[in-house]
Amino acid sequence: MSILKRLESPRTLKQLSQEELKALTEELRDTIVDTVAVTGGHLASSLGVVELTVALHRVLNAPEDKIVWDVGHQAYAHKLLTGRLERFGSLRQLDGISGFPKRAESPYDCFDVGHSSTSISAALGMAAARDARGGSEKVVAIIGDGSLTSGLAFEGLNQAGHLNRDLVVILNDNEMSISPNVGALASFLSRKMTSDLFVRLKKDAKSFLVGMPHFGKDLLNLARRAEDSLKGFFTPGMLFEAFGFDYVGPVDGHRLDDLIETLENVSRLKGPVLLHVLTKKGNGYPPAEQNPALFHGVGPFDRASGEVKSSKGGAESYTAVFGKSLVELAQQDDRVVAITAAMAEGTGLKEFSEKFPDRFYDVGIAEQHAVTFAAGLASHGLRPTVALYSTFLQRAYDNVLHDVCLQNLPVAFALDRGGLVGADGPTHHGVFDYSYLRHIPNLTFMVPRDEIELERAVHTSLAVDGPFAYRYPRGNGLGLARPEKILPVPVGKGEKLRNGKDGSIIAIGVGVAAALQAAECLELEGLSLAVVDARFVKPLDRGLLIDEACRTGLLVTVEENALQGGFGSAVLELLADEGLAVRTLRFGVPDAFIEQGSQEELRQRTGLDCDSLVRKIREFAAQAQPKDLPVSGTAV
Structure with a gap:
């Protein structure tokens, strides 16, 4: 009988053998792939954390213990382990279960997510609230290496180190390249250095050295430097130690036994701890392993071949029209530069990045920085276009107002996914940009009705010597014939x-x-x-x-x-x-x-x-x- 189907709750995992847990991970992968092949969704990220999710629920006692996912792209296995197997086929469908953790959906989802880099701040708030009311539950945040590029994540790390609360942050790293030998050694050291025996010996040694007259403190500082040097030689732990975290890792994120042992040890440590876990996006499904970018957010596909099913066809997408139009504009004017926040393909800027690599900037998941960086470029004669999803520009409202519009700088904002976007739900609908932008002085805001008008909007953005925003929807254009010449639109003129x-x-x-x-x-x-x-x-x-x-x-x-x-x-x-x-x-x-x-x-x-x-x-x-x-x- 299916192990997944007979799970009464995540706590049932504590009763399973290592062999059963391994079989469960395969079941989870099969279920996720089978479902997403039909519904579409965020596949590669969820496949990469199957073992980590099983290990977390094996060690922790959710929902009393809190598991805070960042973004939530990777939470499908979590949903399957927490009572949503029967409804999993409704993933991302109308009146179905959300593609992201959602508090109203399950007590195991302790925080609503969908935008990146919120997990550390939210988890720290939960830990502080726990301590204020005298609780004892564990709080664990899981954040990806991409989300760690956001300033919000570093703000959370900074305060967590300052408050010194009991908190575990798991860095899900699926990009770092590390040789097998170094990784194995680091994994071994992490597991042994977090064991009860080692932690107790370390504490006793510290007390002994501090108590020695004259040179005890000097010896303690020497021991600390030696430990830091060992960690720094094999791992990037110095960065997190500087924030006041105890750094553990890297650990192989697909070795279930190592993960469980390390998590059991880490969960007993006091103060803030960062556990560095190495995973592989798409792990266990070869097409997703070979092309994780495609399978990050994918539509329905053929399960056997991994071939994405073609859409109904029709006209070119608005995203593609924007990308081509900006390339044409850049060919005519060398002041044009493009900026995006970790979404070159999603915003249609891949061709631009290839043709104009010196005029393209991917700043990572850092929308606030993207906008102010664009303002700096514009202040010195360039004409930057910041291409973001409408919902993500919400994060940079102050930068738009204070750094761009207040100085009346010629920065263009290309807002993709404007309006209702579909299956990603409330965190991704771009239905607030008229409201949060139109009241800002100096800003011009155009909304094209079709793909030709979108091209005209791109050209108009260069003709306006000040802040200019244009918003366009997800999906395909209307298939209109393109005129020989694209002309700017007179500003403020309807038709x-x-x-x-x-x-x-x-x-x-x-x-x-x-x-x-x-x-x-x-x-x-x-x-x-x-x-x-x-x-x-x-x-x-x-x-x-x-x-x-x-x-x-x-x-x-x-x-x-x-x-x-x-x-x-x-x-x-x-x-x-x-x-x-x-x-x-x-x-x-x-x-x-x-x-x-x-x-x-x-x-x-x-x-x-x-x-x-x-x-x-x-x-x-x-x-x-x-x-x-x-x-x-x-x-x-």
Whole structure:
């Protein structure tokens, strides 16, 4: 019988033999690969920590002991061991289980994650709270070497060393190259130097030396330097020792017996401890081992061959269009440089990095640094484009405001994955950027409706001598024919796409296509609506919008952004400033965090699909308008 299926809880692992644990790791890998082959997901990272996850749950007593995952890409085995086997097939699906740890989903998920580098700070907070209330549970944070490039991780390390709480940080290192002999020796030393006997001998020796008159302290300092030299010769432990951590490792992350022994020893140590574990992304599934970047976040694929199943086809993705357009711009202007935060492929900058290696910067997972670094480049005559997912620029809000916009520097922000992104869920939907950017002085914010307008946005960013942001969605373009020449867009100018006498739909970004479809459907019912592509969240085309408001007396705004502080709010502010009492209906993302699902499913659920627009506009237009009724509404 399946070992995984007969696990009553993670504590059952304590009763299994080494042979059974080894068999369990193979079951976990098979289940993860079989499921992700159907649903898509973060495969390589989860396969790399299967043994580590089993070892953690074997040694610790979750959920009393806290296991804090960083980002959460690697938590699939954790989910399977903590009661979610039966629902695992719903991974990342509408109303299914999340692709990331989520407190509302399980008591074993002690912290919601999805953005990187939060684990150490969160775990330290848990350890401090434990000590404040007199608890005794263990707290363990698992952070990858990529996440350790973020400043937040170092801020957490710094305070953890200062507070000196009992805390274990596991560095999941799947990039460091280390020879087998050195790795074996380091693993041996780590296990023996954390044993009860060694720790007790070390403490006794320290007390003995401190008690010796005249030269005892000198001998103690000499012993410490000798230990540091030994660690530094074989390991990078000096960095973490400088933060006040006891460094242990590196340990082979796929040797289950070594991991269990080391974790048992480390869990008994006092104060902050960093355990360095070497793992291999995609371990146990050859296609993922050979191409971990592809299988980091992968769509459905063939289990036997590892071949990723082709999408439905169609037009080029917005990401690819952006990347090619920036390459063309760089060929014309040697001031153009590109910056990303550990996502060269994800943001479409791979070709740029190959053609212009001296003008491309991957700063690691450090969005705040990326923005201020771009500001420094711009202050000395270059024209940097910072390409990030919309949700990740949230981390650099102060840098955008203080370092770029306050100085009115010509930095362009290319915001990929704007709007509802799908299966990654609430941590990744880019539905807040209108709200957190449009109020910043000096910033121009354009939102193209299709791939041609995206190319024009890229060119417009170079024509504007100041901060410029443009946002585009996940997925493919509309397959439009490309004009011979791409021209910049006049800043702050919208475009009227359809005439109508009964009202005007003012849409932006992906909302424009839905607005056009809805207007065509309503025309068949006798309701004639104009459609305007506003193009800019900031500045608005005041003249065009005021003309439409006065001409029809009914405005509908459509945006794939939070309604609070978004594009529709900007239109209402404009109307209020002009003293215009115009019937207004707003469509946008409601005041809630939107869970995972396909983009189509989520647009239906949030009322941003064509059918929802048609139904609610029909109802709103049909309402009588007594003088005592409000003149605006929201379609939520």
